[in-house]
Amino acid sequence: MKLYPQARLSIGRRGLAACLALLGLVLASFATLDLQWAQMFSLEAARSMGRFVAEFFPPDLSLAFVAKVAFASLETLAMSALGSLIAACAGLLLALGAARLHGQDSALARRPTRWLLNALRAVPELVWASLLLISAGLGPFAGTLALAAHTTGVLGRLFAEAIENCSEGPGFALRVQGAGNLRVFLYATLPQVLPQLISYTLYRWENNIRAAAVLGVVGAGGLGQLLGFHMGLFHMNKTATILAAMLLLVALVDLLSDRLRRALA
Template identity: 40%
Template sequence: MNPRTGSFPANPSQDAVDERDDGKERLPTDLNQEPPGGGRAAVRYRRSKTRWLVLVIAIAAVVWSLDGTGVSFASLIEGWDNAREILAGLFPPQTDEELLRSVGKAVVETLQISIAALFFGTVMGLLLALLMAGNIGAPKWISLPARWVATVFRSVPELLWALVFVAAVGLGPAAGVYAISLHAAGLLAKLVSEQLEAVDVAPVEAVRLTGATRLATAVLAIVPQARNNIASLVLYQWECNIRSSAIIGFVGAGGIGQALGISMRLFRYEELATLMIALLLLVLVVDQISRFLRRRMGAATR
């Protein structure tokens, strides 16, 4: 008798069906049927198998790369005598007045290169990022070329850009500014566009429902949410510009890197040590300024 209807079921197995309908999992009556939870176990097994496969491939890639590049402790031991000779030549650093005056001039030039390149790179990078971000909604005939341009800018290293501009405008810091600006613009375009696309969609949709245009939606709902992260990226790019200016100086693009290249080619190791210390101090100062500005913007720095 069915307790809910007060009648006998037409089918003798109705009670059993009702009991199975109470929402509880029971072992299957068919031995060939997969037990409850078997699907989840299979998924976990496949995921575990995939992780082990990825780990094996990664280890094999590292071993293959080390073998192909000839990296080993033996090579370091063989080159220790040359390294010791260079390190010994770095001490004590040269500190005569004329050298310090020239080092100070190179440091100032490096700082100028980094700031000017940051300005041009940020302007171009933010413009490209606004055109690239999917939630901004720029037409494809604009967003796709912007993405291609940003890819070209960041794919070419600053050193190669510096060679191009040294050949175009001649030796000096102007070539360094142009070279770093293009690479910084491509990098910022990618990173900033990803920050714009990662914002909360609720405020964006709320502004769009008011009938706001794409530009107004970007200015009022998208950019304000990503503002702090964008500022942090720009400040980090400034630190990168300092280091990049030291590298492109080796090809005559001005700054402290150019002085470093001359000292290394002439084997003036004591002068080289002074330049390296000056570059280190410059990077540390810029890092502290960056941390201070990020702290003022609410970043959790210590």
Template identity: 55%
Template sequence: MTTLPPRPPVCLRCWLAVALIAAAVVVSFVYLGIDYGALGSAESLKLMGKFIAEFFPPDVSPDFLAKVGHGALQTLAVSALGTVLAAVAGAVLALPASGRTGGMLRHGARFVLNFLRSVPELVWAALMVLAAGIGPFAGALALALHTTGVLGRLFAEALENAPREPEQALALSGAGPVAAFSYASLPIVLPQWVAYALYRWEMNIRMAAVLGFVGGGGLGQLLYFHLSIFQQQQAMTVLIAMFVLVTFVDLASARLRKGLGPAYA
């Protein structure tokens, strides 16, 4: 006769955490004071339906489609440039952040990475618009600053988890530190670094479209302009262009990551 394993003890800490989260959700709804009756009333639903109907049909005039196409290319360029700059800066900061150059540099590099990624892209964009002026360059800098913090942390963790034995073997054989890292550790982490960068590019293409609302150029700036003057049909065309662009980048990035191996797809 088989004996059943003993039941695990009740996790009081887990139940307390669930209770606190549930209480916070309830308090949030009460604090906001949302009038759900007015939100679901016949008049509100009629106004929402009228607002949505104003977006159709989208403006597909050749002149406007050319303007949207230019904005899409600008958004794509902003996201790509921001991601490339962030990948380079993140790789440079990942070396000291992984602890390869001493404890003091490790803490300093991690502080910089934490600061960069703790500031949202929209805040960086507002600051860069003041520093570099309204336009796509400010958007690219904003994406690069925030993404550097994210990629630098991910790159550093990949380096920390990589085996050090191949690099140490080359160093004992007389190779310099740069050569030992380039021929031993870098080939191990490079596919993972590229996969991380491609994944962040997918996210940056979405954020690049939003940064236009604070002057970052591209489709976001075009969308903000037409919404501000109540041209919903033109705004709908921009929204469709955003969807097509994000879908294209997602498919391209997924195909590239699949080429790196099943672990990074």
């Protein structure tokens, strides 16, 4: 589409105004926050951090504790995988209601379904876990449900955008032949968006493995629960082992996710 010079000037002015407004917000943030940079980078702060880091060494590599950390790592991995799978299924179902499947679709459920998705992802995983601990009790079940609830809101919105942005040509050809909405979705829409849906799900799985490692701090099981327990007792050598396990687990999931993406591509 060709733009006239006046339209280009108007767009340029709006972009400049938006950048200036964003810059103003950043400057206002620096002005209102009490950022003590001098204290943070002082010699005394460096000495305190050095003493703190030195307490982590040597890590506790006793066989009994390493076995306990390995079991907690598997629990964290299972929480993230199951939570992501539940969220992908629930997100796809909600995305159908949150998306306009074709240009003539009235999409009466689109706005309320998007409100629901906004509500699900507006609540952080830690808050979901704290709420669900009351009903589900301590342990990985509450953590899994918390990951599933938040991730459903994220994936549902991403899936809905992918469905709305796909080409309508194949679906229109099927509708002309008398196919219903379900067949159009299965044979025209889904094949187009499936690579995106899988990529989004794998990306959220990478995020959930990090979130699952933190959720245990509030009692939701996994490595986070071990971390919260031993940090509370100032067992820094055990804390170092747990942190190393978290790093290895995140690196493993990142590598596995990247390999899956390459295989699917």
